Amino acid sequence: MAKFEEIGTASIPGQGGELRLLQRNDEFSIRIAGKSGELMNTRLHGSEDALAELACERIAQRPGARVLIGGLGMGFTLAAALKALGEDAEIVVAELVPGVVEWNRGPLGDAAGRPLDDPRTRVSPGDVGELLRREPGGFDAIMLDVDNGPEGLTRRENDWLYSPRGLAAAQQALRPEGVLAVWSAGQDPAFTERLRRVGLLVEEVTVRAHRPGKGAKHRIWLAY
Template structure:
């Protein structure tokens, strides 16, 4: 079997450890060194695609929809969102680690069809939480593909996104009937209740990592701000 080749490393802002980008043939993997294991793999992005498809299909018919994507990863979530949205849409992708943006521009872009080159894409080099705190009634959909969901493994600071304050910020950043879509490695009943307490109407769905019927079962919450 072809061995994995380490291509680059990048520090994880505000935490110990680092991200490591590997390649094996045409397959890429990003791991975190502090015991978090593999964060993403270029062969296993079915649930990331589903996250964007299920949320953006609900807002694609709006006039000039605005979407916020938290976490660039390998670009699959961003690419799936762009496929659902009309020419006049605007998609801001927030990525905290500069090297991840660089990897997408130089090494990974072709995997998802070079979504950073789409004229509808705006890159925010920083924490998605900063955008949520700053914007009010600004987005038709917010997609959070950050860490491994409510039980994050990479950054303790990510916990804020899934706290009451973080969810309230997301609620306020959405327009009427806007959708907050959250990816998670697994189910979390307490988190779904938290979404409802903030005021969202919540639907919990399942998506497979390797297409519709294969791979690990991941959880996607579709939380809608009432009209």
């Protein structure tokens, strides 16, 4: 079997650190330099698809739906949101690492169908937390797939986003009857309780990394 080869690196703002983009034939992997395992793989995106599908089904019929995706990743959540929403929708993608956007415009783009080329997509460079604070009442749905979920892995600053203050900011950024959807690599009962403490109703959904029904079990919280 062919081996993965590194084809790009990207610095993580803040604490530093580096992401690595690797390729093996038509398969891509994103990893953290100096750590074992991978963050993302183009063959395993079922739960990223589900994040958008579960959130968008609740607001898809709204005219001019506007949604925010925190974390571009490999573009699969964005692609699923574009598929679920109408032609008058706007999808804002907040991405902290400029190199990730460049990868999605370049070698990674075909894997998800080049969703950054869709005219409904707008990229907002920088921290999604800052965008939440800037736009109260700005979104019908907010989808957070930042780091490894509530348990930060790449960047300590991400902890704020999943704190009571960060969740309150997300709640305030929602329009009436909007939905907050949060992806995680695993369960986190303490995070469920934090969502409830800021006054949100919470539904937890277990999804699989690979469809149909295969791969690791990931968790998505839907909060209203």
